Amino acid sequence: MSLPPDTRSAPSRWDRPLRFSHVAIVGKYHAPGARNAVDEIANFLHGEGCDVSLEKETAANTGLLQYPALDVPAMGKACDLALVVGGDGTMLGIGRQLARYGVPLVGINQGRLGFITDIPFDSYREKLRPILRGAYEEDARALMAATVWRDGRCVFEATALNDVVVNRGGVASMIELRVEVDGHFVANQRADGLIIASPTGSTAYALSAGGPLLHPGIGGWVMVPIAPHTLSNRPVVIPAHSEIAVEIVSGRDASANFDMQSLTSLLHGDRIVVRRSEHALRLLHPVGWSYFDTLRKKLHWNEGA
Template identity: 45%
Template sequence: MRSAGHLFATIALIGRYASPGIADPLGRLAAFLTARGHRVILDAETAEFTPLPGYPTASTADMGANAALAIVIGGDGTMLSIARQLAPFDIPLIGVNQGRLGFLTDIALSDMEPALSAMLDGEYVEETRTLLDTKLMRGNGQCERSLALNDVVVNRGTLGGMIDCAVTIDEHFVYAMRADGLIVATPTGSTAYALSAQGPIVDPGVPAILLVPVAPHALSNRPIAVRDSAVVTITLLRGKDASLHSDGQAHYALAEGDRVEVGRATHRVRLLHPKDHDHFAMLRRKLHWAETPEQLRPARAGAEP
């Protein structure tokens, strides 16, 4: 937590793209920040769908060069996208939830002004999240590169059968696998696709990379966690129409013999949360995790205890 004072002179605003309900909260937020004395700039892609007259627009590079903070109104998908883009500029991010679960956008829209008022006065906690740097290698060269905050997935095509792949860690053979796919996830991504594939929930501060098979055709292929300094290489041995996905947003077709190298990125994502932020309380609330049937049952007026 930082001491109170005038922080974040210039703030960039990013809204959920093409969302019909974003104009009102985005305009409300811009006016709120301006009234506090902050200079507001609007993400250029957001402005294409939701222009705010009177506020300058900025490209990713402009935001990186001029903004001291970025505030995102949207869902986790919006936050994933902008986090990857702004990570090289070391700009902290605050998320206001206009989506569904909102693991990364953890401020409720109804609480936006009071929560941000306290945070902009210095009442916040900061954490950093690991990014994955992925290289798609074909033949003797690199043909694609991408970043991921949640996960990198190698999976089967929509019409093809299972894929066969070999996995190495720091060039040491780990296993060969036949499955629908393999998820390489950060601790942040442990509550995303990896959770649906029976992967573990990992505290975001743990320096680990997770390998979680998707529907493996063997009892021995279990999720494993390795140190985040490791380089994981997945070689596609067989698989028609197989593909590579980074955060579910960047997609690449794979050919047999392709190698996918995944390691920790140089840059990290900086997230700011309200002072009372509790990661595991958030998981219980959003996933109904570790709750008893009595806790899940809606309260009924006049019901007996």
């Protein structure tokens, strides 16, 4: 007598154990509807079996005080995943801080472009479930470490994920910059400024200034002049291990900004030195994610084709 066939189904992939059990949420808390979005996602994570904490400022500004509120060092120590709800600016801000702890980040887009916050809010449930259980594409993004030197002293330092920008002030005149790479003189440039961008930042200000798109897998930076006086002064891609130094030769009210989120004024003779940071941002994407899919969607390629 034969036995009936085993009709039990194979275990669902949703039955896999959680890869990430303690998730921190970072929200763009000034945006309309941010509180409801953060609360909804936190409830979803609880339902998936995760412990949930909120980044300290997110908790304070949304009033969602039923969740533990953690500052960045505490998040780096206690959490194994950070979920960023907002736009690329929100991701830039928290990503620079968490990179040193090796905590991976996932971006849920409530902004406009969303090059690095790439999961649409209306589909976060179906995208997050497999990620929480270890099914994802990991993407490492290099960071830049920048310092400003004046009379032999470091007077400012910052980390950037997108770009370091040296530019003129509000006066309608150019600045002159002396540019060196690895101690070798490149050129004295007269322009409105200079952008030093990572592959991540190649889709930001550098793109608007005429720079190339760099795949995030490329180990390099791009130097893009802003409205140069000499038209042959073109963008240059250089290796990521290179050190770039920019000295202010002349011009009024020059400044340097880092990811457009921190700023310092510059004087004649100041040197801005940019090198690769020892830390990298870990981004997680849904399985099947492609950088080219992101470009095609965000830059509206093939529309009408």
